[in-house]
Amino acid sequence: MTEQAVTRIRVGGTEGTAPYDVLVGRQLLDELPGLIGRAQRVAVLHPEALEGTGDAIAEDLKAQGYEVVAVQVPNAEEAKTAEVAAYCWKALGQSGFTRTDVIVGVGGGATTDLAGFVAATWLRGVRWIAVPTTVLGMVDAAVGGKTGINTAEGKNLVGAFHPPAGVLCDLAALESLPVHDYVSGLAEIIKAGFIADPAILELIESDPEAARTPAGPHTAELIERSIRVKADVVSGDLKESGRREILNYGHTLAHAIEKNERYKWRHGAAVSVGMVFAAELGRLAGRLDDATADRHAAVLQSVGLPLTYRGDQWPRLLETMKVDKKSRGNLLRFIVLDGLGKPNVLEGPDPALLLAAYGEVSS
Numbered sequence: 457m458t459e460q461a462v463t464r465i466r467v468g469g470t471e472g473t474a475p476y477d478v479l480v481g482r483q484l485l486d487e488l489p490g491l492i493g494r495a496q497r498v499a500v501l502h503p504e505a506l507e508g509t510g511d512a513i514a515e516d517l518k519a520q521g522y523e524v525v526a527v528q529v530p531n532a533e534e535a536k537t538a539e540v541a542a543y544c545w546k547a548l549g550q551s552g553f554t555r556t557d558v559i560v561g562v563g564g565g566a567t568t569d570l571a572g573f574v575a576a577t578w579l580r581g582v583r584w585i586a587v588p589t590t591v592l593g594m595v596d597a598a599v600g601g602k603t604g605i606n607t608a609e610g611k612n613l614v615g616a617f618h619p620p621a622g623v624l625c626d627l628a629a630l631e632s633l634p635v636h637d638y639v640s641g642l643a644e645i646i647k648a649g650f651i652a653d654p655a656i657l658e659l660i661e662s663d664p665e666a667a668r669t670p671a672g673p674h675t676a677e678l679i680e681r682s683i684r685v686k687a688d689v690v691s692g693d694l695k696e697s698g699r700r701e702i703l704n705y706g707h708t709l710a711h712a713i714e715k716n717e718r719y720k721w722r723h724g725a726a727v728s729v730g731m732v733f734a735a736e737l738g739r740l741a742g743r744l745d746d747a748t749a750d751r752h753a754a755v756l757q758s759v760g761l762p763l764t765y766r767g768d769q770w771p772r773l774l775e776t777m778k779v780d781k782k783s784r785g786n787l788l789r790f791i792v793l794d795g796l797g798k799p800n801v802l803e804g805p806d807p808a809l810l811l812a813a814y815g816e817v818s819s
């Protein structure tokens with residue numbers, strides 16, 4: 457039997473945190489005990505949709521001699537609440553979970569955001585390992601140490617920077633992912649293309665239909681390139697004091713849409729609309745050329761991502777955007793492009809410019 461190739465991408469340890477590796481390949485769960493090390497207890501957090509996977513990992517770890525605390529959480533954004541975090545803290549407390557024990561988050565970005573947040577807060581911080589099972593989780597959410605939950609007032613408003621000890625991206629997991637969720641993850645891949653690695657856009661544009669499935673010829677390359685973009689950025693700026701803000705491209709509007717939809721829209725779908733808006737904002741501000749701005753809608757639409765949102769919701773969206781984490785006091789700040797692969801900040805745009813840019817995505 458030929459050995460499967462595993463790609464290892466290092467995320468640098470900055471700001472007092474340890475470096476770690478993101479592994480991309482197949483049959484990676486054998487790596488888990490090595491990352492867990494000498495812990496006595498391991499809490500395996502997984503969503504309802506991955507009950508079978510969660511159970512299999514738990515059984516495997518028990519066979520290796522660990523005491524396993526299995527914690528099943530709701531699917532998707534329903535897991536990113538203070539109530540679910542409290543449920544997880546209770547499970548840890550009742551099992552006697554100590555500072556040398558380890559949390560493993562298995563699932564999409566919602567689950568790993570929650571698992572990381574529980575790890576960041578339990579006993580003021582325990583080790584955790586991410587096992588992302590969605591495209592979006594692999595290329596973005598599980599990498600970089602942003603962890604958190606939502607509140608009624610907005611997306612990811614409570615959280616902590618708490619990098620994982622390792623990230624295992626087992627491409628086989630993507631085979632059970634519904635196409636809607638698979639495509640949602642492509643939005644963050646396309647984001648990486650626009651902000652830093654245009655080769656990503658070319659790969660998708662060469663065969664958009666194939667990009668929609670894990671069987672596509674470029675799946676591993678798209679995932680690895682996007683992880684490299686994220687790893688490069690967060691390695692230099694863990695706590696978002698500067699360059700890391702570029703990863704928020706399209707997110708100012710996206711998070712407002714998600715809140716407006718009571719977190720029923722997938723994050724990637726909202727980011728897609730948010731990037732069309734940000735591209736138009738860049739164009740209207742005189743910073744982005746027409747061809748690159750138009751390329752956004754073209755590539756996003758080609759894979760089946762949405763480009764529009766309700767026109768009548770603009771006043772509510774604008775209100776929500778004011779509590780975006782990039783805002784400073786009353787100053788709204790957006791990431792826009794000064795050209796392909798040249799992200800930059802646009803501060804305090806004229807409200808008329810924002811409204812005009814919203815016209816581009818308004819349905």
Ligand SMILES: NC(=O)c1ccc[n+]([C@@H]2O[C@H](COP(=O)([O-])OP(=O)(O)OC[C@H]3O[C@@H](n4cnc5c(N)ncnc54)[C@H](O)[C@@H]3O)[C@@H](O)[C@H]2O)c1
Nearest residue numbers: 503505531532564565566589590592596597602632633723
């Ligand atoms: N921390 C970060 O840096 C960061 C980055 C990007 C996104 N995010 C967050 O990630 C979240 C979105 O993540 P997502 O798109 O992965 O969605 P998700 O976690 O909501 O998962 C989508 C659905 O797929 C199910 N699922 C997961 N893996 C599966 C599999 N292999 N087979 C079948 N079903 C599966 C989940 O249970 C859920 O119902 C958002 O909350 C977003 O804010 C965080």
Ligand SMILES: O=C(O)C(=O)C[C@@H](O)[C@H](O)[C@H](O)COP(=O)(O)O
Nearest residue numbers: 596600602611612700703704707781
């Ligand atoms: O890692 C980052 O930094 C990002 O901004 C990546 C985003 O894709 C991600 O959605 C992140 O969770 C948004 O963070 P927030 O600080 O705007 O809540």
Ligand SMILES: [Zn+2]
Nearest residue numbers: 644707723727
């Ligand atoms: Zn995102």
